[in-house]
Amino acid sequence: MRGSCVRVLYQETSAVPDVPDDVVPPTASTADAPAVVGAVVVAIDGPAGSGKSSVARRVAERLGLPHVDTGALYRAATLAVLRAGADPTDEADCAAVVADTVLERHAGRTLLDGEDVEDEIRGPDVTASVSAVSAHAAVRDALLAAQRGAVAEEGGVVEGRDIGSVVLPDADVKVFLTASVRERARRRAAQLGRDDLEDLEREIVARDTADGGREVAPMQVAEDAWVLDSSELDLDAVVASVVERVVEQVAARPRDPLRARRALPRVAVVGRPNVGKSTLVNRILGARVAIVEEKPGVTRDRTEHPAEWLGRHFLVVDTGGWEHQAEGMAARIVDQAEAAVAAADLVVFVVDATVGALEDDERYARLLRRSRVPVLLVANKVDNDRQEALVHELYGLGLGAAHPVSARHGRGVGDLLDEVLAALPTAADQAPAVSTVPRVAIVGKPNVGKSSLFNRLLGEERSIVDSVAHTTRDAVDTMAEIDGEPWVFVDTAGMRRRYRHGEETELYSVDRTRAAIESADLVLFLLDASEPLGEQDQRLAALLREAGRGVVLVCNKWDLVDEDRRLDLEKELDRLLSFAAWAPRVNISAASGRGLRRLLPQLRTVWDNYRRRVPTREVNRLVEEAVARHPLPRQGQKNLKIRYATQAEVAPPRFLLFANGRLPASYRRYLERELRERHDFTGVPLTIEDRPPSPRQRR
Numbered sequence: 001m002r003g004s005c006v007r008v009l010y011q012e013t014s015a016v017p018d019v020p021d022d023v024v025p026p027t028a029s030t031a032d033a034p035a036v037v038g039a040v041v042v043a044i045d046g047p048a049g050s051g052k053s054s055v056a057r058r059v060a061e062r063l064g065l066p067h068v069d070t071g072a073l074y075r076a077a078t079l080a081v082l083r084a085g086a087d088p089t090d091e092a093d094c095a096a097v098v099a100d101t102v103l104e105r106h107a108g109r110t111l112l113d114g115e116d117v118e119d120e121i122r123g124p125d126v127t128a129s130v131s132a133v134s135a136h137a138a139v140r141d142a143l144l145a146a147q148r149g150a151v152a153e154e155g156g157v158v159e160g161r162d163i164g165s166v167v168l169p170d171a172d173v174k175v176f177l178t179a180s181v182r183e184r185a186r187r188r189a190a191q192l193g194r195d196d197l198e199d200l201e202r203e204i205v206a207r208d209t210a211d212g213g214r215e216v217a218p219m220q221v222a223e224d225a226w227v228l229d230s231s232e233l234d235l236d237a238v239v240a241s242v243v244e245r246v247v248e249q250v251a252a253r254p255r256d257p258l259r260a261r262r263a264l265p266r267v268a269v270v271g272r273p274n275v276g277k278s279t280l281v282n283r284i285l286g287a288r289v290a291i292v293e294e295k296p297g298v299t300r301d302r303t304e305h306p307a308e309w310l311g312r313h314f315l316v317v318d319t320g321g322w323e324h325q326a327e328g329m330a331a332r333i334v335d336q337a338e339a340a341v342a343a344a345d346l347v348v349f350v351v352d353a354t355v356g357a358l359e360d361d362e363r364y365a366r367l368l369r370r371s372r373v374p375v376l377l378v379a380n381k382v383d384n385d386r387q388e389a390l391v392h393e394l395y396g397l398g399l400g401a402a403h404p405v406s407a408r409h410g411r412g413v414g415d416l417l418d419e420v421l422a423a424l425p426t427a428a429d430q431a432p433a434v435s436t437v438p439r440v441a442i443v444g445k446p447n448v449g450k451s452s453l454f455n456r457l458l459g460e461e462r463s464i465v466d467s468v469a470h471t472t473r474d475a476v477d478t479m480a481e482i483d484g485e486p487w488v489f490v491d492t493a494g495m496r497r498r499y500r501h502g503e504e505t506e507l508y509s510v511d512r513t514r515a516a517i518e519s520a521d522l523v524l525f526l527l528d529a530s531e532p533l534g535e536q537d538q539r540l541a542a543l544l545r546e547a548g549r550g551v552v553l554v555c556n557k558w559d560l561v562d563e564d565r566r567l568d569l570e571k572e573l574d575r576l577l578s579f580a581a582w583a584p585r586v587n588i589s590a591a592s593g594r595g596l597r598r599l600l601p602q603l604r605t606v607w608d609n610y611r612r613r614v615p616t617r618e619v620n621r622l623v624e625e626a627v628a629r630h631p632l633p634r635q636g637q638k639n640l641k642i643r644y645a646t647q648a649e650v651a652p653p654r655f656l657l658f659a660n661g662r663l664p665a666s667y668r669r670y671l672e673r674e675l676r677e678r679h680d681f682t683g684v685p686l687t688i689e690d691r692p693p694s695p696r697q698r699r
């Protein structure tokens, strides 16, 4: 059997290697896929000939997103059915054909079992039968995960009939593109060079009726879709309004750090060679459809695949076999497996239950126990009840009870996936809500005066409203009202003192400070102005640089600073905080209270700036004017162009530039300076990202 699976690839592919039964190998690669930052998903549904493909392709091009033509998949599946001589109205026949077919899309072409069929699927025979084939639940099921997976990482502009309602109900923007039947027939006639308008109208109505009247996933206007009637609009006007809509939507999207930092949680499947990892991965990906994808910079020894279970999406990372003291190629595989563990949110450690725990399994278990990643131990090859007893022998690995599965037969895999979901972080776990009350972390090396500053800030008339202890560590956040305004001070327990070896020390650690900074909006970075700045200050500055929070620099012990020290300090500060020239500075003496009057107003200003939003129109005007003053450089043969600009996020502000190539960092810095000149972003880091076209669009 040629593999009991439909493989649907939306990536550039090389030759498809021979594969053993039920193993889907990684074959695709994206040369330099853009980072998963602010991936946008645009769904464009609509009736036949309404302009979906033309609009989706251009919108994708303009926004630097992949274009996903789902109709091409149904058309290719239909061609396979016709070629097999199967009956397009017979669900079982169609499903059987589709299950034994390899469908690929790359560079705008459609391949059926390796053959380019892009032109043939657009012909009248396929068009006449495609509605019948696509009405079958079994066919739709087979293609569903592939369509979702196609946008799981990079986002994309996806066109079809049920994208906004069924395939991607969480799409950022949903457009239902329509036009009168007469207009669509006219356009089609022009496109195909036909003049039988009435026949064309009849064909269009027949396809709309079938697609809108079927029981499964009919064509329909999704509840939150924007209906755009293009009967009296030309193509450019339609494209411009869709792009504008997307840009506005992205700008209005609430801050979502999970999405911004990493799209999906990762589950790494690891274990010795031949314990059944790949078979398990294929089971997890779903019996019949997998988008096989290689990540840039990742060799075939470690591949990532979008997967879904009970409506939740995650990435499954398939790794090569782990061996102790491996050399050469095997050593590289081990490196990749270890890297996969380090980057994972959850590790599925597979052991062959029929041979029990070998020395290498024990070594690997020790390594995993030391890692901070949660681990699910899986006993594979448990094909029947009798073999369940084998599981108990794996307790000795110290990773808890093993989950018995048979990856080959699917036994126990559903239960395992339930466990995977339970162990994975949810979006709610990872994405702190947008703050309405500012959260402030006071950070600085031990004994720099954090507690004194905190007490001074709160003063006598100010009331502590509440202190909330976290459950996982002894951090305490303090909510306080200062001059009638609520503030949260993060991890105030970290400022407390404790005794160790007879000495008073602070509860201080870099990890703890990092956690405090990450959970805050604003940071008061406290330095001892009276002493040379040292290594600990540098370490904290590095944390600040990474975290991208609002910052007020506080130079404490100012009463001890003489003229010589002041001159040295300026130089030291220039070096230490060269990346944060935007941070305001207040010199204080927390002990005497001198200078403190100025601190709270600064903090308020930074808080306002941190949430500042510049309207899209204004951002575009500013960029246009900046480009007019300093034209963009050429990139090879191409004139670089910024097509749109928008502020995609607040708190902290993030700007997106949709360009036709990579903008030099120096140019982004220039635009940052322009933004700061016209808008008050004192105290706030600005991120200026460009979104060049995806590799597929560059071809």
Ligand SMILES: Nc1ncnc2c1ncn2[C@@H]1O[C@H](COP(=O)(O)OP(=O)(O)OP(=O)(O)O)[C@@H](O)[C@H]1O
Binding pocket: 046, 047, 048, 049, 050, 051, 052, 053, 054, 055, 071, 187, 188, 190, 191, 230, 233, 234, 235, 236, 238
């Ligand atoms: N707003 C428009 N004004 C004029 N022509 C248009 C407009 N939109 C699309 N067209 C033209 O109409 C024709 C059909 O468009 P297109 O193939 O993109 O439709 P479609 O919705 O993808 O069709 P199908 O569902 O059959 O695949 C193309 O020649 C396209 O250039």
Ligand SMILES: Nc1ccn([C@@H]2O[C@H](COP(=O)(O)O)[C@@H](O)[C@H]2O)c(=O)n1
Binding pocket: 048, 049, 052, 070, 071, 072, 074, 075, 130, 131, 132, 134, 135, 159, 160, 161, 162, 163, 207, 211
């Ligand atoms: N999401 C989708 C996309 C398409 N179909 C079916 O495929 C036919 C061809 O689509 P085109 O966009 O290429 O015209 C279409 O008529 C539908 O029957 C679908 O069902 N769902």
